[in-house]
Amino acid sequence: MGEIYNLIGLLSSFKAFWDEYKRYKIGILGIFLLIILIIISISAVILIPIDTFKQWHNPAYWTRYPKAALPSWINYFTNTKLPEHLILKEPLVMKSESGVIQIFNHIYTIQFNYDTFPDDFIFNYLIKYKGSPPLFELSIIRPDGDRLLLIITTLPPKPFNLEAYTFNGSIYSTDRVIRSNVAHYLSERIGESISIMDIAPQFVIFSEKPFKLDSKVLKGTYTFNATFYTFDKDDQLLTSELIIGGKVFGILGTDELRRDLLIGILWGTPVALFIGLSVATLAVFVGIVYGIVSGYYGKRLDEIMMRINDIIYSLPALPFLIILAISFGRNILLVVLYLTVFGWVGIAKVARSMALQIKTLAYIEAIELIGASKWRVMLKHIMPQITPYALASIALSVPSAILAEAGLSFLGLGDPTLPTWGQILHDAQLYGAAARGLWWWIIPPGVMIAITGLTFVFIGIAMDTVLNPRMRKI
Amino acid sequence: MGVSKFLISRALNMVLVLFATIFITIAIVGPTMDTILKRSIEIEVKASILQSKEVMIAFKDPKDLENYIQLQVRNAIESLGLNEPWYSPRRLWTVIWKLITLDLGQSYYLRSYSGSGNVREIILEALPRTILLFTTATILNSIIGILLGVIIARKSGSIIDKFASTFAVVSNSFPLWWVGMIMIIIFAYTFKLFPARATPLIPPSDPNYPLALIHHMILPLITLILIGFGGWTYVVRNIMIGVLQEDYITVAVAKGTPERKILYGHALRSAAPPIITMIALSSSGSLGGAIITEAVFDWPGIGRLYWNAVSVLDIPVIIGLTYITTIVFLISVFIADILYSVFDPRVKVG
């Protein structure tokens, strides 16, 4: 009784609270982490186009990315340098004319100094033409000066009904023509005829001479030269893109569905903060109002309200969350609602016991005897005393809300329109990432869940220590 | 109020909560259950009619056949009482009566290892495995937690205390199932010490099955302890620190009571009621949380069963499981109450 009174006195101003709070290193650390998370969230929203995260569950969007690639920084720690997945979009552009013929050149120069071969390569281009179909030629110059013609072909004719035709073409290293050209090149060099079925062009193109099965990668500068011959003065080569399929990609690598995990992790941050904070705030608000009304009114109403509380407390939470998600849907707002339903119970109990304690303080009786209404007593004389506790319990409820949401998502019951950390782990589990050792798919989401949880745990513990005199050393 | 009275009133309370839980479960899954049930009856009836040639021949006009089918479906639905809504007293009573008598009905799709579709059998097959894993973990966790918690409570503020508290807080922030995945990477993928899937490959009828089960249990068990004991230690530490500040501890020190006796006698004995409650609650609470953990390790307990039931929407199994989980939970609460009254002579609840 005395304790709670002193506590309230101590916190009569925010400054007093802050002075006390900032003594706790753990609290400062919590705030520091929170700021980082907020920065991550803001930069995710600003830097990554909303389209990208909307495409998270659309496999077609991710075809240009490598499958289950390691993060690229892994090369700093290993002796064998793995090829980085390259998506090149800015070629050296050259254009020349001779008569009606225009020649567009897109030249990509890459330094390939890795120890293993690339997975494959893909060349995409976008060309607009009015006249006869353009001629397209793709060749490569190896570091040793050899030039390989990979393909020379005519683009499809312009459909009759169109005035100008915009054609989106893709050349894959696995294309039959390329394989055949490479086979030709190889048989010239080793003097044996090679069946094109046995050819994987990247192992030839990027290999040291002589071309043996155990030949190493030929390191150095490779030049990809794409040449288009067009036959109308308005024809244009719009864009092109060269993808060298690697085994490492970006900061966090990719998953089995070729998605860039960095995007998932970054976008997961605001989603997790939203879910954590909104569930915690709602639950604490409901819990506190419920607890105060129950504790202050007391008697029969209290009895009924606490029995209801008991029942919800006794429901096994996760099974019920699952049932709810299946029966009523799994939109993010609904998930927030479900988690709130199971989140407020404990807080209501604490708020009730605090209300009961505060109710015994003489100033409540004093103000009642002066003639204040019940609402005035609750709003002006009980609620403000519980507010600091509420803030602490919001902080302490966030981690469990985040964990619960992650659990639901992990079971595949998260909002299917959003990337969340739990869903990344769900997919990882689905594709047996753990048993296959795909650690980069598993570690970052878990670490993010833990860091976000810890942030609020730290803040909560510091606040709680300030608020709970028993735990505080004098 | 005496102890026996206290326990009886707790028991009555337990029954009340149990019924409320059943009602809520039925209310949530009821409507879904009805549509699914009706559709499957329709399909069944149609199939049986379309299969028997005699009946088919009897109808010349397809319209008559259609009407006949509709009639049969309606009869079947009525005979099951599905024409009434789920909240009608008759249906509620049937469900509740069945639950009380532990007649949990037949599953839609899931089968036990012996091939039975009886929900009770399916659950009773899985339950001991979950209890084996999670109760063992809870017991080990609580033992480690109590011993460690007492030690660091005595040295509160020391480096070991700070280290242990930090470990507790940090370990509690990681999802258990995530740590499970990491453990699989380390111990099953990298070092190949334990199998990655916790379900033994040999059938349950094999005499070596229990041994295999225990071998497969080690990795999940280590995970549960690694993640669990920190929290236990921290809670025990906090309770103990509170108790150690009490005047009667100072008195005990003054009287010359040896420190060991103070810690493990006076202090721990006073701290026992909340700790006992915690043991009882968490050993049953883990049944609910087992769903994800069992999914990660592929442990053949009720968690995975629940998960399977949810994935194929096997409603009788879902209801049965919810019911059994709640019963187990409430029984543990009740046991916690009994133990509380044993350990705390003050127990008097009005």
Add this chain to the structure above:
Amino acid sequence: MVDLKVENLTTYFFTRRGVVKAVDNVSFNLKDESWGIAGESGCGKTTLGLSLLRLIPPPGRIVKGSIILGGEDLLAMDEQTFKNKIRWRKISMIFQSAMNALNPVYPIGYQLAEPLIYHYGFSKNEALNLVKDALKEVKLNPSLIYRYPHELSGGMKQRVVIAMALILKPEIVIADEPTTALDLIVQSQIINLIKRLKWESKISFILMTHDLSMISEIADKVAIMYAGKLVELGPSEQLYNDPKHPYTQSLLAAIPRLRGEKKKLIFIPGSPPDLIDPPLGCRFHPRCTHALPICKEKEPPITHLNDAMVSCWLYSE
């Protein structure tokens, strides 16, 4: 022959807010008599009591001084010797609140038996038999040994706590507010019990309370404590009939009397200082009606007047 000499005892609490000077240079000498230490809340009485038992909880520490009992310096002893020879055997304590001093989960018999078991190695049953005698001594029914604290009334619990302090037959018993939260009539019963113990068992009590009336019931000598310092000490008669220090004088004049002439009570304006930052000079000077300029600057020395000692500039040259 009991001879307790406390010299310059100083106990500070090193808190985050600063150093709380709870007991500051306290000296007194107890010889086969009972002392009363009077002071208002927060003046350091309880800390003084715990210092004598070397039970100051962290962040508190005895900074300096000596406690000499029968020629031995208790503060120089190592903890084990002190625990085996002095604490509870020679000096024991009746703690402030009986309710909190008893462990709720043990029967009181066991709690009383503990000192016997751990100091003299009695078996549990032997000890319990002795406990029964001890309960009789404080006028309690011996059958209570199997009861739990919550089953006893306030007065009974207080008697149990007293029996516990006496169980090893110590020479000195510190009683810290032994009757707070007790009703008036029960308070008289407990005072009579202490008196009888004092007369019959020749125990020296050190009674610490805010209540000067209660001290007069028991103490042969009285010390008045203000803000961590002893301001006046002397024999009971001297102190009650002819108080010297302005603080003592005001305290006595502030006690409402039930008997005799109805007099106007006086009060001391202001409130006791914060022990982290006590006033310079005499700690009482901001509330003192007789304050001299020097009181604000220098701490008053101890002046001997007849049998009494007073720390006040009014009495020193």
Add this chain to the structure above:
Amino acid sequence: MLWYLAGCIVSNSLGSILLSVKGLRKWFPIRRGFLDFITMQPIRYIKAVDKIDFNIKKGEVFVLAGESGCGKTTTARLILRSIEPDEGSVIFNGMNVCNLRGEELKRFRRLVQTVFQDPYSSLNPRLSVFDILLEPLIIHNIRETNSERKEIVYKAMEEVKLTPIENFEHRYPHMLSGGQRQRLAIARSLILKPKLIIADEPVSMLDLSIRAEILDLMISLRDKYGITYLYITHDLSTARYIGDTIAIMYLGKIVEMGICEEVLSNPLHPYTQALIDAVLEPNPNNRFKEKKVRIIGEIPSPIDIPNGCRLNPRCPYVMEKCKLIEPPFIEFKPSHYVACHLLID
């Protein structure tokens, strides 16, 4: 304006009865478990207040004294209508408090104020001194403008010597000493110009050195505004210092009542006598003799109240009759009432 006039009327009519308590009874039922309900256990009661009568005259300090659990605080709550009586009536200023509703009750709340024992918990720690004093004015909608209200608040602060005002008005309770808080509590009770102040042990938690300050303040306010006090205490010495009339309670009953000085110097009831014996005095000669303790044991629980005279199991003069018949409350001497069989024959 009414509240202002009310004060003038009171000072003119000293001696007439302000508050009259008649046959007041409050038994608290002991909460029965579900099981008790099924097994038809009879309801048991805590007989906190069991038919008491007394009158408080205008302008006097009426002391209600007794040990803890004797029902004195429950009596105060019944008078304040913080709880409802089972039986009996409380007539304040001609109106039956037990029947008040709505606006009338609010008016009553304005005229009767309280001061509590614990100066630490009786003030809202989140409000400043100024806001604490403003609160009653807001609740009762007294004076419209802020400046008028400010004036009233400042006046009350001056009245209880919380000066200089600018030093105190923005402080929070935890920045005040115990005595200052209690003065603030008195100022709060004063601000609505009440006729009756119920002071429940207002000094028992204060240090000895400042008790007199509060008691003197209370007396000076009585002299200045003709306020009547119901002073509730277990401490007979302060009762004598401040009281005019005293009633001694034991287990829910008043056992003796009369002029303070008279009752305390010539106590008639064995319980009163025992209480007076038990009061400590600062006299060094006391240590040579045992204190006289007339009655044995401790107060029984108010659930198991003995038959007959409630004191009979503890009373040194107990007679057969005491165990059977409850003694009537008689006027043994003029204005000195007592309930004891010893005095009837």
